[in-house]
Amino acid sequence: MRIQIRPTLVFGSKNAKDPTVLDLVWLSGLLKDIDQGKTLVSACKKAGLSYRNVWQKLNDVELALGFKLIDRVRGHGSQLSEYAQYLTQFIDDFEQKTARLEQTSLAHLEEGFAQFRLSTKRQWRFASSSDPIIQKSILDIDGFELITAGSGEALERLFNYEVDVAGFHISDASSSKIISQRLKKEGMQLLPVMQRIQGMMVTKGNPLNIISLKDLLRPKIRFINRQKGSGTRLLLDTIMKQEGMDSKAIKGYENEEFTHSAIAMAILAKKADVGMGVKSIALENGLDFIHLKDEIFFLAMGQDFAKNKDLTKLVRKIQRLSREMPGYKPIGLKQKTAAWL
Incomplete structure (x- = not known):
């Protein structure tokens, strides 16, 4: 499991029930990509998110802050505003100043988590697109909590560290490659398990x-x-x-x-x-x-969890059922999906 302590901004009144929470590391990376000459569309693809999703987030942030982060200059695409340049510099300075404190705090946090794991049986959280084989596999294996979600939502939950495993399906190699690159960037792994x-x-x-x-x-x-x-x-x-x-x-x-x-x-x-x-x-x-x-059905997870015994049992169960159920066949070799990764 990968744990990070990341700076955030929380927008809203003191008694707001649903404040806006912004990951500053994510925002800084996006703004830097744009500043280095990338279009907002290419920056979105690099982040593995839809243009509409990112643009809505930026609009929400600009509304909360009260100033523009991106200026659209005709013939020159998107450029950072002076406020955005100040914000990215602030985030860089903040990360440098708090790096040592973050490492110390993170070590204490992981030590505390380790003590709890010794006394508590772990329930792995698995967000997955709707699929009968996935549902049947979970019934036979203890240790997993299944959360049925769309493919996009399952991946977002994994990227936000809300779940341990995400199940999703893709029907074209170009989309699969974009997701694969995003997973690698986040230190995660992609595993093809079946074709349907x-x-x-x-x-x-x-x-x-x-x-x-x-x-x-x-x-x-x-x-x-x-x-x-x-x-x-x-x-x-x-x-x-x-x-x-x-x-x-x-x-x-x-x-x-x-x-x-x-x-x-x-x-x-x-x-x-x-x-x-x-x-x-x-x-x-x-x-x-x-x-x-x-299409190919994939499982995505952190590098550490990829070697987990419970996950191995789950993958074997999925592949066994995919041999038996019409409309499916197992995929166990990455060579078969090399063009997709």
Whole structure:
């Protein structure tokens, strides 16, 4: 487990129930990248975060501070304001002055944690995208607390040290490489565990003859969507963008569920005609399945936890189940995913 003591700024009135908390190390790194000539978009990619997410954070900080951090100069992109330059210098000075105190405090903190670990059985926190194999694996192995979250949220929780392991799925190598670089930067490790098939689930017999995503544009087709932030939603939106599809033309695009099973239940209950999901859930519920994309399911964790015995048991269980369940196959060799890392 990696522990850090990092300087933060807390914005809000004295009695504020939900103050804004800002990681100064993160902010300083982002501002320095921009100052070195990187665009905000490239700085976001380096940080492994979406442009929209970072821009919203910067807007919140500027609103709280009362001044601009970034000036947009036509023809020159984004540049640091004089206030941002002062803030980055302040953060550098602060870190230099407190470095020795941080090391001493951190040593005391880790020593105290070690004493508690000796007397308490550890419950490992595992945030993962919805997947039937992940859920079944956790049931058979003690020591893990499963938190179902979208792929993006699972990774954010890992980066914020809220969980010990993150499970997520990716369908293209370019996105995987960006995440892999971010994990390496944070001293974390990426482990491919299985490949699975994503597609569309439809009523048995496919009475509406749905064969591709473009059929969702037909006026009478009722669609049920996954929630924003989920890997399945990202896959859908990516394919739609590639094919020039407008989400506003899809009936039910705004209706969301949080798991593959919930999508299947909605179709069985005749609340929708089609929804995205994995092949195993479709077959399990007696639905037909239209194959869209193969993707890789990864686990991400800190370097130290990568050697944990409980994690090894979990990975073996996931890979065994992926041999048995339709629509899956195990991935145990990094050579098979070299282009993704």
